[in-house]
Ligand SMILES: Cc1ncc(C[n+]2csc(CCOP(=O)(O)OP(=O)(O)O)c2C)c(N)n1
């Protein structure tokens with residue numbers, strides 16, 4: 001006998017005794033019916049091998065005892081997230097996300113809204129029995145007003161809110177293609193439920209989108225009713241609050257398509273931005289006139305000054321020159337229009353502390369930065385600042401070489417205020433003689449290789465910075 | 477022949493093994509011909525009172541079958557029903573649970589890479605590149621500073637390699653998407669930071685319980701609460717001792733350079749799949765942001781599909797991903813299996829790096845970025861003639877006690893340096909205790925909190941004071 005139900009439910013208490021052929025559900029529970037309709041639909045659509053059923057936390061937690069498909073059991077409320085993971089991993093798989101009302105409409109609200117709004121082809125089966133079955137009859141988000149549960153012993157009231165109408169909520173999202181609410185209380189409703197479940201699967205199998213079926217279901221145990229009274233209760237009490245019918249049904253073309261992941265070495269090398277060719281790298285002498293083994297620089301300004309960019313160019317240049325180098329930015333709220341500091345270290349063999357607490361070189365783009373970090377610069381160090389915005393620099397230690405250069409004015413004269421950082425970089429290179437000019441130019445060309453139009457003006461700005469330092473040096 | 481579904485045209489009639497009837501009565505109301513009645517005899521197997529089916533008036537409409545919640549309750553039968561009732565159910569249902577084949581493992585392969593120039597990458601980017609080279613094409617995440625750049629780079633690069641980045645609705649959703657993707661047998665990862673990692677814990681416990689791989693970058697930041705985005709190491713207890721509820725552990729790797737961000741990421745995926753267990757890469761905010769030189773490996777991984785995966789194809793149909801073992805004895809066995817796995821990790825995965833430890837009398841212990849300051853301090857102390865050494869655990873769990881033990885004999889003091897309130901020191905002390913080492917040298921420490929890093933000078937001063945004391 002080969003169906004979508006296992007021949008024997010070996011996972012149900014090792015399939016011993018009657019458990020090998022009967023479910024763990026209470027007599028008359030709606031879950032069993034929904035499982036049967038699901039099994040039928042999987043069979044008729046011929047997708048048993050490709051199907052992955054996600055069992056929720058709730059009474060349906062053991063759905064995997066029964067359905068002979070790939071099975072995955074999710075944390076409470078997270079079945080849609082697990083489903084998404086499976087579907088992304090294998091777009092060919094047919095993923096069924098099965099959830100109760102506590103699972104879907106309470107703890108897992110965020111996950112179900114995301115999954116349904118994404119609208120990736122999946123099938124969501126939502127069993128609404130107006131109660132928490134598994135934990136023993138507590139209030140669900142779908143519990144009716146005045147309905148007694150163990151956590152609403154005098155009936156649900158205003159304080160605990162009104163029942164959630166999930167089919168309507170999901171139906172008004174743009175993500176899903178098909179949303180319907182059905183019930184199980186008589187032959188007619190059962191036929192509709194079967195059809196709806198099949199359709200929710202079919203829209204996925206045809207790769208057209210996400211189907212969502214809410215099933216009003218009986219929990220005779222916690223309603224404290226016979227199964228047939230429970231059927232009547234669903235019909236008379238639930239249906240007025242949860243009207244049956246199609247909430248959304250749109251015609252779409254098949255669309256979901258993910259190619260097989262690519263593991264081609266050449267493509268990967270390109271994508272990660274690596275290269276095999278050696279771009280004029282080599283060994284420059286270490287700039288030991290600044291420090292014998294570890295040089296630290298600080299670039300400080302406001303967000304938008306471009307301090308990080310030139311710090312990064314300096315790090316790259318040092319690495320291209322054959323040394324270890326690190327760059328660490330200040331970041332977060334500070335980087336939003338506020339301050340923007342960058343610490344750079346260059347070491348003969350290995351940078352140890354990457355912070356520039358006592359820099360050899362400070363480049364300051366505004367008065368606050370100069371004021372804050374000027375005093376931290378080491379004796380014998382170099383300070384460069386933007387004299388366009390810093391008219392009166394604070395008194396510096398006489399052992400420190402100071403260059404006031406109008407970074408901004410020079411850049412504005414070139415027609416692009418943005419390149420003031422490149423002016424500053426040129427000035428820094430000239431004032432410190434850290435590495436040869438060509439090495440910086442190489443790095444810059446490399447960094448701008450996809451923005452060639454920007455290269456001429458940056459080279460010009462870089463040169464102007466060098467010239468400004470040379471002019472100042474002449475006057476000293 | 478028995479079929480589980482209703483073939484309407486054939487008009488089969490219902491058959492019931494009474495022991496599988498739960499006596500719910502749904503079929504009674506469903507039958508338009510009044511063929512089914514409340515039973516009067518208790519079934520000795522089930523202890524329930526199954527309904528009685530009398531098929532004289534039955535027209536084979538099948539409505540009763542569609543009303544029966546039990547898969548093997550009312551079943552459609554074509555042909556002679558009398559024969560059926562004489563048969564042994566075990567024979568009808570067959571001896572096996574499923575016709576699904578036994579899956580074979582599809583092994584991954586190592587593909588050679590050309591000789592590549594070193595790259596200049598920030599820590600989070602080095603991790604992202606490492607993940608790509610490790611064969612990860614699925615990354616899920618929720619933005620949180622200072623981890624986001626890793627996710628952002630993945631969002632940019634993965635689609636170019638036909639991979640997927642999904643921004644989840646939260647970290648809770650993230651870890652559960654990973655549960656699904658990892659459950660399908662694929663290599664997936666997330667980038668997060670302390671508050672986000674806290675939110676993932678339930679899911680990590682589920683992944684450990686269900687034995688699923690997945691790599692978690694926790695770029696630790698200042699806490700508790702929202703704290704700040706500065707570099708702290710105050711999730712060490714969380715990642716080593718508190719991975720959600722239950723009996724949980726995962727290998728925790730602590731890189732200290734962008735290079736290690738890449739290298740340990742590649743190792744993390746391999747460890748994760750080897751043990752079918754999540755792996756945590758615990759870095760700090762400083763390292764995440766720090767740019768440095770990164771050498772690329774000689775090979776990349778083209779992953780296969782493990783035998784146990786629920787991939788969504790015929791070969792893997794028989795598989796199940798779950799963390800439930802409802803019978804206590806079964807869960808005990810499962811825990812024993814997990815514990816044996818932890819033992820193997822403890823045996824095989826301890827990693828550490830020693831700098832000038834061979835003759836060290838003053839053993840500085842530090843990881844992540846503080847280890848760089850500590851290394852600078854050790855260098856400086858050595859220049860002063862003080863025999864200092866740096867012991868840098870690379871695995872925080874399992875703690876590399878094997879590598880530490882031989883250094884203890886010569887050591888006169890252990891100085892634990894951390895950007896946090898002593899959680900690394902707790903790990904060292906626990907490891908010593910578990911190893912029954914009672915005569916370890918005395919502990920002292922340099923600790924900063926709240927996103928402030930211990931500086932080289934503080935460490936030098938501390939050790940100098942100890943030497944002089
Ligand atoms: C994080 C978490 N919180 C709470 C629970 C306990 N719990 C298990 S099932 C359940 C409610 C299930 O109700 P529902 O989703 O309506 O499914 P039903 O049992 O009614 O089918 C709860 C609260 C849990 N397992 N995990």
Ligand code: SF4
Pocket residue numbers: 024025026027028029030031059129133134218219220221222
């Ligand atoms: S408690 Fe309710 S929902 Fe759970 S199995 Fe029993 S009847 Fe079904």
Ligand code: SF4
Pocket residue numbers: 489490506507508509510511512533534535536537538539540541
């Ligand atoms: S098949 Fe139709 S007529 Fe026959 S017992 Fe079932 S419901 Fe009644």
Ligand code: SF4
Pocket residue numbers: 028492496497498499500501502503504526527543544545546549550
């Ligand atoms: S519906 Fe099924 S379980 Fe319920 S009484 Fe009828 S045969 Fe028995």
